[in-house]
Amino acid sequence: METVVEVKNLVKKFGNFVANDNLTFEVKKGEIFGFLGANGAGKTTAIKILCGLSTPTSGELNIAGFNIYTEREKIKKNIGYMSQKFSLYDDLTIAENIKFYGGIYGLSLKKIKEKTIKYIEALNLEQYTKKMVAELPLGIKQKLAFMVSVIHEPKIVFLDEPTSGVDPITRRQFWDMIYNEANKGTTIFVTTHYMDEAEYCNRISIMVDGKIEALDTPANLKKTFNSNNMENVFIQLARKATRID
Amino acid sequence: MKDFIIKEFKQIFRDYRSMVILFGIPIAQVLLFGFALTMDLNDVHFAVLDKSKDEYSKKIVDKINSSDYFILDQNLNSESEITKIFEKGIVKEVIVFESNFTENFIKKGTANLQIIADASDPNTANMLVNYTKAIVDNFQQTIVTENSLKGIVIPQIEFKYNSELKSVFMFVPGIITIILMLVSAMMTSISIAREKELGTMEILLVSPIKPIQxxxxxxxxxxLLSFINFMVILILSFWVFGMPMDGNMFLLLVEAVLYIVMSLALGIFISTVSNSQQTAMLLSMFALLLPTILLSGFIFPIENMPQILQILSNIMPSKWFIIIVKSIMLKQGSFIDVWKETLILISFTVFFIVLSIKKFKIRL
Structure with missing residues (x-):
């Protein structure tokens, strides 16, 4: 299996504060990799470094086969990103949003049109096409944001708490979309606070105080920590935290 | 890039608040200043010191008196009365005819009259004088064509109490400067801060699009919008105030573009240090707009400021732009007259662009 994310000894310091303490992990092609941790554990810092929004203090990183220090432009073409905050433009219509994001990734007009039709059909948005995104329900917005984040068919997509504030049904549908994308060979790197979502991942890492404390499949983690659900595993680990958020 | 610009335009046009700031405020300001400062020129009282009391001088007085703008207050008998009557404050203009006015006009071909205006309200004074001149000109034309004469009336103009007419039209260059600063710097800083606030900036930075793009x-x-704004203000000030447009308009436009780019660079710089639209707005208001209004020479003459503020005023880009606009619009200055100020503006522009690009990269 091809390795799409390769992180060796990643350290990120803000002054004396060590946000990421010597992280080492790998993510394979088509894998759904869950990135868990309590608030302030250093997840967002790590995901920002992987996306190129922030530079590491030290460490070796390869994303989609490219070096993070020297081949940043190539990385950018091969990754998608969906942030905690809603990332579409409220004052543009669905089609305009798709066109804009397609445009900045250099997609051809023909391709953008194809995608637009596909997305609108997939989300049953026919009656919303002329409306501003602001008028859409949150769940649909989030699904649309996810589709837009993979519009350029990236090798890997980073989702930073994509389902926060969404109802359980929509979350379920959202995860169906994630599986669909993963089946096409896209690697999914996802952070979440929902433990049931953690179970959907192929492998998960749990961060505590800037370190990765556990990294395995959900089944193995449950076995190791001798509990029957992920929530229990998470709490056992997160209790060790000495940092106060 | 093209997509980006299209998107930006759509967002601007859809956001009624930005449309109001972009076009509503400038137009309202210009009109406000226009009507606050352009007093009603109906029935302005004037006095006449007619040393010849002959045909033409009387005709001119009648003509002025019969226009809607003027009312003859009284006839004066000596020069010494002129100051007195101005001091009473009702008469705003005195017209003095030389002796033998008609004879001089017919025989010598030139007749002199003097228009003295109370320039304590410089804008009104200037308009009064222009109206009077127009009426006199008109009279001269009719006489010349009717009687096939070759005479001309030479009006001498004197402004009393504010002889250099210091603040006449001063506010138009000032207001152009302030509005361009407001619109350009504030709007860009807000629009960039909005992308940051909403989180879309992160998505843009993750994408292959470059920060410079x-x-x-x-x-x-x-x-583009600021430039249109500038044109609107120019046209309005021409119509509402009769602002002279004899200067080199092309030069003025080029300087305006330079100033707009400078303000935008400043706006980008502000946005790099603010994370929310509110911060950007407050920063533009207090760190930019107020000093611009107070220190640029727009309202308070720089020469009258304390030394330290005079020195401080030099770092206000708007001060230099006001000088440029005044020089071009009011003194018909050419590039040679404003090259120094232009150079200063260019330096400011380069400085802010370099600074904000550096900051922009570091920040996100």
């Missing part, structure tokens, strides 16, 4: 894409629509 983001900046240019953000700024270009505002360059």
């Amino acid at each position: 983001i900046i240019v894409g953000k700024v270009l629509p505002y360059v």
